[in-house]
Amino acid sequence: MNTSENPENKIETEIENLRAEIDRHNELYYQRSAPEISDAEFDALLVRLKELEEANPELITPDSPTQRVGGRAEGFKPFVHRIPLMSLDNSYDIDDLRRFDERCRKLADGRNFEYVAELKIDGLSLALHYENGFLTAGATRGDGFTGDDVFGNVKTIRTIPLKLKNGFSEHAEVRGEAFLARSVFEKINAELEMQGEKTFANPRNAASGTLRQLDASRVAARRLDLFPYDVLSGASKMFSTHWESFDWLEKAGFNVNPNRTLCQNIDEVIEFTDRMLLLRDSFDYDIDGVVVKINSTQLQQEFGATTKAPRWAIAYKYPAMQATTQLRDIVVQVGRTGALTPVAYLEPVLLAGTVVARASLHNEDEIKRLDIKLGDFVLIEKSGEIIPQILQVIKTRRNGTETKYEFPKTCPVCGFAVARPEGEVVTRCINPDCPAKLKARILYFASRKAMDIEGLGEVLVEKLVDLGMVKNAADIYSLQLEQIAELERMAEKSATNLINQIEASKTRGLQRLIYGLDIRHVGERYAKILARSFRSIENLQRATVEELDAIHEIGLTVAISVFNWFENPRNQELIKRLQAAGVKTEIDGETSANINENFNGKTFVLTGKLETLTRDEAAKLIEEGGGRVSSSVSKKTDFVVAGSDAGSKLDKANSLNVKVLSEKEFAEMVK
Numbered sequence: 001m002n003t004s005e006n007p008e009n010k011i012e013t014e015i016e017n018l019r020a021e022i023d024r025h026n027e028l029y030y031q032r033s034a035p036e037i038s039d040a041e042f043d044a045l046l047v048r049l050k051e052l053e054e055a056n057p058e059l060i061t062p063d064s065p066t067q068r069v070g071g072r073a074e075g076f077k078p079f080v081h082r083i084p085l086m087s088l089d090n091s092y093d094i095d096d097l098r099r100f101d102e103r104c105r106k107l108a109d110g111r112n113f114e115y116v117a118e119l120k121i122d123g124l125s126l127a128l129h130y131e132n133g134f135l136t137a138g139a140t141r142g143d144g145f146t147g148d149d150v151f152g153n154v155k156t157i158r159t160i161p162l163k164l165k166n167g168f169s170e171h172a173e174v175r176g177e178a179f180l181a182r183s184v185f186e187k188i189n190a191e192l193e194m195q196g197e198k199t200f201a202n203p204r205n206a207a208s209g210t211l212r213q214l215d216a217s218r219v220a221a222r223r224l225d226l227f228p229y230d231v232l233s234g235a236s237k238m239f240s241t242h243w244e245s246f247d248w249l250e251k252a253g254f255n256v257n258p259n260r261t262l263c264q265n266i267d268e269v270i271e272f273t274d275r276m277l278l279l280r281d282s283f284d285y286d287i288d289g290v291v292v293k294i295n296s297t298q299l300q301q302e303f304g305a306t307t308k309a310p311r312w313a314i315a316y317k318y319p320a321m322q323a324t325t326q327l328r329d330i331v332v333q334v335g336r337t338g339a340l341t342p343v344a345y346l347e348p349v350l351l352a353g354t355v356v357a358r359a360s361l362h363n364e365d366e367i368k369r370l371d372i373k374l375g376d377f378v379l380i381e382k383s384g385e386i387i388p389q390i391l392q393v394i395k396t397r398r399n400g401t402e403t404k405y406e407f408p409k410t411c412p413v414c415g416f417a418v419a420r421p422e423g424e425v426v427t428r429c430i431n432p433d434c435p436a437k438l439k440a441r442i443l444y445f446a447s448r449k450a451m452d453i454e455g456l457g458e459v460l461v462e463k464l465v466d467l468g469m470v471k472n473a474a475d476i477y478s479l480q481l482e483q484i485a486e487l488e489r490m491a492e493k494s495a496t497n498l499i500n501q502i503e504a505s506k507t508r509g510l511q512r513l514i515y516g517l518d519i520r521h522v523g524e525r526y527a528k529i530l531a532r533s534f535r536s537i538e539n540l541q542r543a544t545v546e547e548l549d550a551i552h553e554i555g556l557t558v559a560i561s562v563f564n565w566f567e568n569p570r571n572q573e574l575i576k577r578l579q580a581a582g583v584k585t586e587i588d589g590e591t592s593a594n595i596n597e598n599f600n601g602k603t604f605v606l607t608g609k610l611e612t613l614t615r616d617e618a619a620k621l622i623e624e625g626g627g628r629v630s631s632s633v634s635k636k637t638d639f640v641v642a643g644s645d646a647g648s649k650l651d652k653a654n655s656l657n658v659k660v661l662s663e664k665e666f667a668e669m670v671k
């Protein structure tokens with residue numbers, strides 16, 4: 001008999017192959033941050049291996065991937081966990097949850113019990129140790145037994161108290177999920193892109209990359225956050241119920257996620273998972289499911305754990321946010337700055353409930369980095385409302401029919417030459433009259449945050465530009481009712497509405513106008529600062545680079561960009577025509593009435609306890625007056641307002657010779 005046909009031998013071979021495959025993907029994921037398959041596909045491999053091992057326990061080896069969880073990064077000292085951080089069993093459908101419930105009820109043997117359902121944050125688990133109330137250690141989960149000692153980095157996370165606020169004085173181990181808010185993630189990527197550096201694929205990768213930084217000051221700048229999910233004291237749970245630990249964590253000073261519920265039965269758990277799935281996109285952080293735990297710690301202890309996971313908890317995972325699909329084509333779009341942005345056109349694939357057919361490719365370098373060819377299979381990921389990203393090309397699936405992609409040497413819209421300044425990642429069309437740029441710029445000028453001209457949408461702008469009726473933003477104000485009404489499919493009534501909207505947009509005020517001019521680097525916040533500082537477009541136009549740079553929050557890059565914009569004769573002409581059309585180019589009365597000369601353009605730091613008003617109230621007064629409130633003292637700080645019990649910030653202010661105000665002096669300034 002041929003041994004390869006021996007069924008037991010076949011199983012052994014499959015197990016060996018699975019282990020090798022899982023190890024390989026583990027390494028790609030943890031050591032090289034370059035996954036080839038989605039999490040769900042990976043889990044499927046692991047599930048298959050578990051099944052085979054459970055049916056053939058004699059084939060289980062201590063080094064099988066089922067016997068450990070995760071991996072470690074290099075460059076950090078190992079940290080041995082006092083109590084292992086076990087991973088949870090995953091479930092992918094409601095039936096799994098019901099089976100989990102059945103098992104629990106059987107183990108409880110007729111006794112009543114409750115579940116706690118909470119969000120599964122898509123981040124990295126951390127264990128934090130407090131001795132006598134002070135934070136003394138912090139480590140990643142690693143393989144559950146040994147993690148990385150990232151204490152230096154952990155200390156920079158602002159929502160992790162360095163001292164427990166509830167005065168707890170014995171040993172406490174707080175476990176939680178470190179993550180980056182989506183809004184912070186987007187800012188980090190925007191900055192990296194501006195600096196010409198590689199961007200992160202999603203918030204979790206960014207959080208992981210950040211925690212593995214060896215330079216703690218870089219970690220501090222990234223604004224990691226943490227939601228705690230458990231607290232232990234010594235070798236056991238601190239409370240008789242899991243629910244109580246959240247109150248304790250809140251009082252201790254942690255940022256506790258409010259989305260959790262105490263459930264009397266599994267139906268209530270399922271109701272919670274459904275509700276959270278609907279809210280998923282509205283959170284400023286990524287979640288990948290719901291964690292369900294038995295509330296009673298007594299029962300938790302009784303139920304115990306298998307070698308891999310506790311029997312009293314389960315992670316219910318939402319549909320995968322990753323998938324593999326094929327790249328059909330790359331189409332280059334031209335934006336309002338002339339930036340050429342390649343977009344991947346994909347074989348449509350279902351991802352987290354929506355069909356995905358496109359993904360962002362950012363720029364030429366990203367195409368090079370991915371080494372992507374037309375026809376390649378790719379791993380894509382969707383994260384919240386962010387446009388899907390391509391994580392990786394699956395090169396093992398290439399069959400030789402893939403073709404190389406050449407980034408265009410000319411503008412795909414106007415055919416003009418393109419340029420990519422040295423050190424920048426963005427390629428731009430250099431034709432100032434490129435219709436693609438003009439269309440995008442007009443849309444931006446009319447957008448809600450700028451001049452807010454409702455009805456001036458994409459289709460209409462396309463026509464107006466193509467027909468030569470609009471050559472710059474000022475042309476919008478010369479449009480006549482008959483002209484617009486004559487345009488195809490434009491009813492008389494909507495034409496009248498549009499004319500009224502255009503007229504109304506003339507009084508939107510200086511801040512929105514500056515924003516709408518689309519000066520490079522000048523977004524909403526800088527537009528506000530410039531409007532408050534200069535009060536009129538004439539003043540801004542006359543400002544020198546030095547004058548611009550002297551404004552507290554305006555850096556040299558922005559100052560030069562603003563100056564250059566107004567130096568351009570085309571832009572000077574545009575301003576002249578906007579003024580002639582009656583567009584208001586001064587700061588509006590309401591905004592300037594509140595400006596307090598003592599506060600305008602100044603940076604404040606608040607510290608200690610104020611007697612007559614809360615910190616939020618003080619901050620509001622400063623901001624309304626045109627100032628800014630910062631959380632840390634630096635050489636750029638103008639004033640530190642010190643209440644009672646002011647601590648290290650006051651010392652720092654004194655050492656940097658920053659002016660310190662008492663609450664009384666501050667109150668004088670308010671007047």
Ligand SMILES: [Zn+2]
Pocket residue numbers: 334411412413414415416429430431434435436
């Ligand atoms: Zn062009």
